[in-house]
Amino acid sequence: MKEQVYQTERQAYYAKFPTFWSNLYDQEYALYSVYEIEPEEAEDIRNVANRVGRIFSKMAKLLRGLEKETLLELGYPIETIPYLSCKEIVAESIISRVDLVKTNDTYKVLEINSDTPTFIKELFQMNGEVCKEFGRVDPNGHEEERLGRAVKNAIFESYQALEKKEFPHIVFTSHDENFEDKQTVLYLKDICRLPSQYVPLHKLKIIEGEALLDEEGRKIDVLYRQTFPIESLILDKDAETGASVGLQLLELVRLKKLAIVNPLSAFLLQSKAVQAIIWGLHEQRSEFFTKEEHKWIGEYFLATYLEPTPFLSAGKKYVEKPTFGREGDSVKIYAPSGEKVEEDPNNSYVDYVQVYQEYVDLPKISFQTEIGWKDGHMMIGAFLVNEQASAFGYRLGKQIIDNLSYFMPVGFKQIKE
């Protein structure tokens, strides 16, 4: 397609979806094309996501038993420690996303975002729309309905733990000024089909030890915070009184006066240091993992440590990542000599504990954009809904995939009849 045609058709197409962010940061984000795969590839990705999800879920049970000192070494903020052992519902996380890389013969896990993953509306809704436009079959068809049910069930399961009787007052929240966050949350609110309200973060109020309130002073029973990370929440303060409102909110959860979704256990898996424990136990051939699980770890996980020494000794290229970083922020790539060769320009997470992970090349792909054909690296985002593999899709960008990367819709090769 010629550049001008691509641009005109793309803009006309996405203009039909005003609640979707086809452009981000004044740049093209959603591509107007479909990356074609075979159904077998979708099956492989979901297999890997399920296996990786099982390993992480098993880790959550172990992490809850760790001592305070060990949790601090793993980078969990000290303020969160009293809450890390809370387990409100069966699933560790309702919506999490595993970031995978396709290698020559398998897939490797870069990380899991179990607490506040985005890329949801793209894969659960827009992917299907773009497939329709190009006459392709959507590999994520039916996943939207499953997601809606999962959100609804998670809200009720969380509420049950509060042992209240009346129908819950359910509130969805996000930063009001962030279009992507707000629309993601409104999308989840819409598909769960429950009577609920959207209240932006800055309008929430709290009575310490008693209740979280909406803007009209009504008590909230369940707070859905898909895009609001716990490590940000703990920094929140009342500007006038200095009250630590974020910590007060966590305390309400502990006192069972408020339920939050994703649950606190999702934050437990968010630390990238969890991968250092998985890899360490794997290297020790620990009995914590079964023979089969050891095989999966060896195949899908990357060597990860809390110091770069093993890579420097072995002369291997490696990556430095903050335990609670997001969107590639603060990620650095080092040559085997220890010399830095690439880094993300943002350095928002330097104060966190760092982990060191074996470097893996992201496969390259050429793709059309409004400003011509580009070469980029490819990463797979594979969702787990209630710990079961669900929608997946592709991000294209630099070797360090950041929030300026593109969303490439995915479809099966056969033409839809």
Place this chain on the structure above:
Amino acid sequence: MTKTNKVLTSVSATVFALGMTGCGSGYEESSSLPPEPFDDRCNEYEWDNEEGVYQCDDDSSSYYRHYYHGGSFFGNKSSLKKDSSYKNYRNSSTFQSNTTPSKGFGSGSSYSGG
């Protein structure tokens, strides 16, 4: 001993002692609200922020949904508001501080999901 090995030693010890912990404790910051009543005519109380008093939330108690102030139960808002001790409390700065909720969510960081 490297940091990784130190952590793994502790993790391995925990592997043998799984299932020993419950949901956390140790958050010691005290509440700014008055302490919950000890009056055992009702076993569960809930804070009513509008009236600045506790309300009985124990449906097995004959005082269920009654307001509690100064050692007495009040069946409804109007009887509570007629009470002279409650009138004094209502005009005090304590009432103000008890019933003014804190705000500031989202202020700590603009980081969002990823």
